[in-house]
Amino acid sequence: MASSQPRPHLDERASQETLASLAQLDPAPIESPYDEDDAAWQSASDPSLKTPSPLAGSTTSSMGLSGSHHGGHGAIYYLTRIQRYSSYMIPVFTSIHFVNTGLIPLLTASVPASETYLLQARELYQTTLSEPLLVFLPIAAHVASGLALRLVRRSQNIRRYGSGEKGPALRPWPALSWISASGYALAASVTAHVAVNRLLPLWVEGDSSNVGLAYVSHGFARHGILAWGAYAALITTACGHMVWGAAKWAGVAPTAMGWSGTGNKVLDKKARRSRRRAWWSIQAAALALTSLWAAGGIVVATAGRADGWVAKVYDNIYDALPLHI
Secondary structure, three states: OOOOOOOOOOHHHHHHHHHHHOOOOOOOOOOOOHHHHHHHHHHHHHHHHHOOOOOHHHHHHHHOOOOOOOOOHHHHHHHHHHHHOOOOOOHHHHHHHHHHHHHHHHHOOOHHHHHHHHHHHHHHHHOOOHHHHHHHHHHHHHHHHEEEHHHHHHHHHHHHHOOOOOOOOOOOOOOOHHHHHHHHHHHHHHHHHHHHHHHHHHHOOOOOOOOHHHHHHHHHHHHHHOOOOOOOHHHHHHHHHHHHHHHHHHHOOOOOOOOOOOOOOOHHHHHHHHHHHHHHHHHHHHHHHHHHHHHHHHHHHOOOOOOOHOOOOOOOHHHOOOOOO
């Protein structure tokens, strides 16, 4: 006679284990700005991940993003690589610039003593050939590819989920990460910096050979509030973007931690603690670089106005600015 005791469901234990395992997963946002980047880099480094599904192939080809009609690479694949490889050239210039505008003024505590090193460094990155290769082209490619990536992803989101004209739809624009936001702010700061320190002297004087650290000091003395604000924005965004960008390329930047680094979306406590330590470590590195660069910058900013005919040259240049601060 069969036992009357109720038999447990065969899938009860498996269901509980599945539920427990799902609770440990780190929820990633649907609109993560790095999902397709990471997938592209993984497929490039691991050939076993390159097996495309028929649906994926039809999606890319239907949007016109496929490199060929037989499953070639799409626009995101190439734009991601342009953005990454262009950033490898930028540290060459920024390292030299950091030494000459931050480290050497800090060590010498003198603008005249630091000018010699700056003039020597210009022979490396301010020639007809080196300036476009080390400065303008890498920065332009990095910024342009980043903007193009956002436009392509927006187009993909609209095609996949709709634009919201005929009903509710997801936000078409990709989520804006801290690295991207600081990059756009840095692009604006760099543009203003180049306009004042490179283009304006060329426009007014036809030459920028007299422009150096003393020119910057003169500008701080004339336009203190504006100069301090612009310098703080430039140094903060530059150091933060470069340190976090390097951490991203190295694969050590934590994800799903939010802007404040709390990591409330990470359910696993151990993973949250590990990512929080990484978050604070990267923030500490960015703060250390910012402080070191700013310490040398303060020496330049507080040196005061130039004297003699050089002061007249600087005044003529700064007078061309539409400022009354």
